[in-house]
Amino acid sequence: MTGDLDDLDYLDGNAAAGPLSEFFAIDVVSARGRCAHCGRTDALATARVYPNSHGLLLRCPGCTEILLRLVDAGDRVCLDLQGLSFVELRRH
Amino acid sequence: MGIVSPGFFGRPRRDDPGLPPGQYLTEGFPVLSAGPTPRIDPDEWEFTITTETGQVHRWSWTEFLALKQDDVSTDIHCVTSWSKLGTSWRGVSLDTLFESVESDCEFTMAHSYGGYTTNVPLDDLLGGKAWIAHEFDGEALEPAHGGPARLLVPHLYFWKSAKWVRGLEMLRQDEPGFWESNGYHMYGDPWREERYW
Numbered sequence: 001m002t003g004d005l006d007d008l009d010y011l012d013g014n015a016a017a018g019p020l021s022e023f024f025a026i027d028v029v030s031a032r033g034r035c036a037h038c039g040r041t042d043a044l045a046t047a048r049v050y051p052n053s054h055g056l057l058l059r060c061p062g063c064t065e066i067l068l069r070l071v072d073a074g075d076r077v078c079l080d081l082q083g084l085s086f087v088e089l090r091r092h
Numbered sequence: 093m094g095i096v097s098p099g100f101f102g103r104p105r106r107d108d109p110g111l112p113p114g115q116y117l118t119e120g121f122p123v124l125s126a127g128p129t130p131r132i133d134p135d136e137w138e139f140t141i142t143t144e145t146g147q148v149h150r151w152s153w154t155e156f157l158a159l160k161q162d163d164v165s166t167d168i169h170c171v172t173s174w175s176k177l178g179t180s181w182r183g184v185s186l187d188t189l190f191e192s193v194e195s196d197c198e199f200t201m202a203h204s205y206g207g208y209t210t211n212v213p214l215d216d217l218l219g220g221k222a223w224i225a226h227e228f229d230g231e232a233l234e235p236a237h238g239g240p241a242r243l244l245v246p247h248l249y250f251w252k253s254a255k256w257v258r259g260l261e262m263l264r265q266d267e268p269g270f271w272e273s274n275g276y277h278m279y280g281d282p283w284r285e286e287r288y289w
């Protein structure tokens with residue numbers, strides 16, 4: 001996307017751990033995910049969270065495309081994962 | 093989810109008749125960022141309206157500024173619950189931009205620099221209800237607020253007023269945009285609290 005990669009109005013992916021815990025039984029930000037746009041594969045904790053948005057957006061730190069969208073719609077929570085083509089969780 | 097806190101940006105005041113249900117008044121102008129802020133050079137900026145036949149109507153920044161300009165005073169209402177009353181904008185009415193456009197479509201998709209999209213019925217863009225705004229409070233619109241130019245559709249929740257707008261695509265059928273495809277309402281009337289599906 002068009003954008004300024006030096007824009008600093010974001011948090012690291014760990015900020016998404018709490019909201020995503022409604023969907024995943026494990027701490028999903030420790031899992032590795034592949035960006036469907038550029039192919040970069042890394043821990044979701046390294047992704048960028050833009051907190052002052054209409055929902056939670058996790059963006060790829062490499063290309064800034066969206067990995068994941070989470071919208072809290074009151075009586076429902078909506079999760080869009082089309083920006084993630086692969087997720088790997090290591091068993092400990 | 094706790095990421096966006098309703099009322100975080102202003103003192104809770106619900107007694108103003110200009111406030112739709114569930115909204116708080118704010119004196120500030122909160123920035124809701126969905127990603128990096130696009131920086132668009134006006135020399136490279138253009139605005140397009142693309143019809144169902146593929147015809148593209150195109151305005152450069154210079155051509156856009158040469159069109160009839162409107163000064164608009166209006167209230168704005170964000171779906172995250174803040175409202176700002178009596179805001180001042182300057183821009184070009186969509187009525188002016190559509191004067192030369194022939195289309196049978198009833199729906200549009202706004203497209204922005206940066207990839208954002210939002211759907212708005214054509215009726216809601218015409219009749220003195222919507223503008224492409226390039227000034228706020230007498231100053232050039234800042235990039236954080238959508239500059240060089242944003243869509244201004246103040247009678248709908250403000251996510252419909254797409255920042256960094258670059259064009260409108262005419263659609264035969266209504267289709268969801270960026271937020272509408274993930275939980276947000278297709279229309280977004282603040283007086284009916286049309287926030288989510």
